[in-house]
Structures are given as structure tokens and as C-alpha cells.
Amino acid sequence: MLHISQRARRSFYFLSSILYLLLPTIAQAAKISEIGETSFTEQALRFFTFQDPAVRYALAGSMLLGISCGLLGSFIIVRRMALVGDALSHAVLPGVALGFLWNVSKDPVAIFVGATIAGLLGTVVVRWITDTTRLKEDTALGLVLATFFAVGICLIGMIQRLPTGNKAGIDKILFGQAAYLGAADVRLMAIVTAFVIVVLALFYKEFLITSFDSGFARAAGVPAQAIHYALMLLLAFAVVIALQAVGVVLVSAMLITPAAAAYLLTDRLHRMLWLAALFGLVAGALGCFASFLGPNFPTGPFMVLSATAVFGMAFLFGPRHGVVSRWLRQRSRAQRIQRENTLKAIYQVLEARDFKGESVSLRELAERRRETVEEAAMQSADLRRHGLATIHDEGNAVAVTPEGWQLACAIVRNHRLWELYLTNAAQIAADHVHEDAEKIEHVLGDEVVRELERRLAYATHDPHGRPIPSLADMQRGATAPERSREFIGYGKPT
């Protein structure tokens, strides 16, 4: 026993010292973190001139991992497997350690192979637990995640106590340090990212259908099981190449966050993939830069925070689902309804005095709307801004423009048509239909209005006996001497 271990240790020493000499890039890379007191601008300048190869490697690596994590993260989100990414990233840790112990060096290929095997072993164990026991997947994931992670931590601790070996960066595996990326690492990351892109492009259709409806996919002869395992393998690849720069603890965030941001912005999977890759790339680059500014800052947290910032932007300003845009939309809708109601009130005032006189005083308007004169003034100003009305009489009266008149007619018409429809078709009493029409008048589209006209046989009066403004009324304008008695619908050919 003793004999063997001594020999093994000697060969470890030997191999590692050779490999240490063979890997100048890592030694070089290690230098960036040695810079002690340098100013913010100097560091930023050093970053953006890209003259330092270590900066180039760190930046290239961070962007590459962002791309592959974004792409695969999209699939784990639409498949609702976010937890699987987390478990996988923790499960790779013992593989990283064993890959290191294999030749006591930070050989990227050895670590890659070890980590991938460990990650896949983790997913197999999860599957095995759920298949053979009554435990559900989330429990199995939690179990495997913690166990593998604990084993990995123990192994890393052992490695750090080894008397020799190139341990540069192995202690950074938990939180990530892009500065330790070397040429060999970046080459491997580029190969893996290219492989991920090619596989996803070739089998996009299969990944899509198995993610959406795996039962149907299998019935149609698509090898859903094989595609599932292929996805797991690619996911393990993405996690493993991201490990050094992001760290085991946070790598799942690089899978989830950029893809989640993309999910909020689009509703097509292919666009989501593009966006997630872009967001991952941006987050990687930003995180790399931010961690570079301070010596020995871990990269992982900065990348994750950059990704979260991207997500925050999508969450707030996404055109469709964004909180701010939704709020703006709601506000503009509320303002439109307000304007339409003011126009309607002006119409009603004019109607009450048989359309005599052009302008409506703010006092009349305020009375009609049961508001203060100040409020009426503000609403009139809003109408004027939208070209729907003009202000007269030193700001005390308002008159509608031709556009405003048309809109007012349309709203009153919608209101009265709807009231009539409710009393006729739904047999609701005439004194119960006003409230409903108040809301519906603002949302009736042209198509529905025409349908209403047809169904009501081009009626001319609402259930309260008031005339429904017609197309002719609209054309004649607000001060026409007489109202049109004959009704012409919008949809009716004249």
C-alpha cells in the first residue's frame, strides 16, 4: 500500500511539474490577479485595449459560455426543468476534482471529461431514484445535488492539501474566476459552443417537438428519449465550460437568467434562442469586465448580476409583458377613454340645446361631467393637444374640431347602438343598459359596430328616444342647422 502510494505520488510530482512547464498560458493568466493597487481607469484601459492575452482569454471565454448557457437555458425553461440545471451544475463538482486528480493538473480536457461524466451520472441517479421509488423528481434532484456537491467539496479540500500540482484556479471553482482561463480553456470552450450550436441547428425541429409535446413526438416516430439525453449531454457541456468563469454555485443562474429574459420578450422559440444567446454573451462580457476592475474579484457573481440586470430590463421594459410598458399602455388607454368621455359630454351639451351655437363653456361641460371647472379645463387642454378641440373665449369655452366631432359622434353612436342592442336582443330594461354601454362604447371595433347596425336594421333612435348620430351627421359637422332624420350606417352602401 505504502509503496504504491509513494510511487503514485512521485509520478504525480513528475507529471505535474512537466505539465506546469507546458502550460505557460495559465501561469501568465494567473498574473492578472496579482496586480495590487491600480486605479479603476488604468484597469479599464487595460481591459479595453485587449493587449493582455489574459484579458482576451477571459473575455472570449465569458462570451462563449454566455452563448451556450443562453441557448441551453432556453430549453430548460420551456421544458420546465430549471431545477435540473441547478442539480447538474452541482453534480459536476466531484468530476472536476477527479479530473484534476487524474494528472494533478488543470488540464481542461481531463476536467471537462470528468465533470461531464459526473453530471450525467447525477442525472442518471435522479432518473433511477424516481423510477424505483415513490420519490418525486424534485426530491431526487435535491438529494443528488447535495450529495454530489458535498463529495466535490471534500475532494477539492483534499486537492488543496496536496503538496504540489498546478492548483491555480481550482480553489476558484466555487465562485469562478475568468482571469484563470488560458488558451487551452478558451479553445475547448469555442469547440464546445460550436458543437452546441451545430447540434441545435441540425436537430432544432426535434428539440422543438419533444419540448412541446413529447407524447405526440414519440407517436410520430421522433426519438424523444434520445433527444432528451442529447439535451442533457449538451447541458452538461455548457455547465462544464462555464464552471471556471462562473463557478459551480452560480452556473445555473447563467442558464436560467438570460433565457428567462428572452422568454419575456418573445413568443417564438427560435427568437428566444437568439435573444438568450445574445443576453448570455452580454452578461458574460459585462461580468468579466466588472470582475476585472478589482483584483481577485470572483467573476461568477458579477456575471450573474449582469444577467439579472438584463432580466430586470426585460421585466420592466419588455414591449408586451414589461411592467412599465404595461403601465404606460394602461395609462394611455385611460387617457383615451377620458378624452372620449369629454367629447361625449360636449356632444350631449350641444344636443341639449339642439346644436345651437358652436362652443361649449367650461362651466356647462363641468356640470355635465359633474366635475370642477379646473378639471374640465385640463380635459379641454388635452383635447386641444390631440387636435380634437380648440379653446375660445379666453380659455372659458371649448369647440370641437371636425376630427373631434367625428370621434364624439362615433362614441355616442356606439353607446346608443349598444343600449339598443341590449334592450332588443338581450331584453334588458332600458333603464339598466346605460352602465354597460358606458364601458363598451370605448372598445367596440368597426366590425362589431357594423354587425350591430345590421342586426338593429339601421335603427335611428336609441331606447330612450334620442337620435343615434349617423354618418350624415358626422359629415355635416357640429353646427349643422338640422339633424339628419334619415339614418345611414357606416357599413350601409349609400
Place this chain on the structure above:
Amino acid sequence: MNPMPVPEFKVVEPPASREPTPAPVAPVEPNPPLEIHDLTVAYHKKPVLWGIDLAVPRGRLVGIVGPNGAGKSTLIKAAMGLLPVSSGWVKVFGEPVSNNLTRVGYVPQRESVDWDFPVSVLDVVLMGRYGRLGLMRRPGRADIDKARGCLDKVKMLPFANRQISNLSGGQQQRVFLARALAQESDLYFMDEPFAGVDAATESAIITLLHELKAQGKTLMVVHHDLPTARNYFDTLLLLNMRVVAFGPTEEVFTFDLLQKTYGGRLTILSEVAEAVRQRG
């Protein structure tokens, strides 16, 4: 002395002897669309289907009815090879189903997918073409035209470029039907296509099913609503773990056979009694 622990096995009794079922629908043709022999399916060693024998002739619209847990969905999934079977075999047009997948179309239950998934209506219908395309080949112009044609048939063409999350239940079901139509299969399995759809969709679906039947296609439709089953299908498969009866609707839709299928479930029995009474 401790008493011997009693093992808590639930003994599932095999059906002792099969009752004579009504005469087969028709003399079995060679290579029928669907032929099932002695099929047994079990979940965790508990049988769900036991000794299913079935031969479905061409051009039938078959309703599969039975109580909850009767194994209706399991039967069609097992027939398509989606579930491991404990014994028996399934043949589709005379061959194992795995050799004939392009001749089999499928409408899964609506709830089986995530309707927030980022795809358009047209994307989903195009999936019906994937089986014919094979690995790696992308759907082309012809496939898109075909898919649009199928959407038109279910009156969903105006929705082609919408995301699926904006659809109502009936619209979702129409999309699934369009996808099955795009498969251009000869044998269709449909899992509760009428569940939770509006009346207009229900009648549109039944019209479509009859059209397909008129084209000589064979349809196996899981159906949960007994009173309508009598009007919708020309052939019924009464299922409760085993085949209780399989035959033309007018022969099989009898009080005795339905009672045998549904057992002592009184509420359903009263529905059945009502349905039988209506038939007069």
C-alpha cells in the same frame, strides 16, 4: 409469538371467463387498421388493461367509453407503442406499430402540453409533418401549405401566426385536430377531443370526424360523455380494464352492457337509463 405478518398484496383477479361479447363488427379483413391481441398493460405491477383482443375494420368511427380509470387513454397509448406492455401485441395494417408510424395520427389530451409554450399556431400544426420529414429535414413550402390547408379546415387559419397561449379551449382542440390532419394518416387515435370545448367546436369536430371516416380512415376516439356517445360513433368499445363489448353502437349501447361497464356507479347508470329510454 408474533403472528406472521400478512403480506399486503392486492390480488388482482383475472377475469375468470370472458363473457360472450356481441358478434364481431364484421368479418375481419386481412391487415386491419388495428389489431390487438391479448394486450396487458401494468403500472407498477398493477394491471390497467387485461387481455385486450380487438380487430377494428377499416372506415370505422369508434368511440372508446368506460368509467374513469378504465384504461381508455392507456389503451390508445399502448396501441401506439408509447407505453411498455406486459404481454400481447399490437399490429397496425398488419405490421408492428413502430414500422407504420406514419400511418398513425394522434390527438393527445389538451392538458398534456404547456399552452404558454413559445410557438405559433402554425408551428404546432407543422409538427404534424415532422414524422414524415424524418430527422434533421426542415419543413418546406409544401409542408407549410399543407399545414395552412389543415388550419383552414378547422377554421383556424386567421390564427395561424398567433401564439398558442391566446387560444380558448375549443380553439386549442381545433389546432390539435389540424395537426393530426397534417399527419395525413389512415388510423387516428384521439384522446378526449370533446373535453371542455364549446358547442360550435364540438359540432365542427364531429363533422370532421365523419369526413375522415368517409375518406376510409379509421378513428379511435376516447370519449367521456356517455349520452352523446350513442349519436357520435358508429361503433363503440366499452372498456373497463378489459373489453366489455365491441360492436355497432345500436347493438352495444344497451343497458345491460353499459351496466357491466360502469358497475354500480349510480349517477352514471341513471344517465344511461335516460339515454336508453330516449332511444326508445
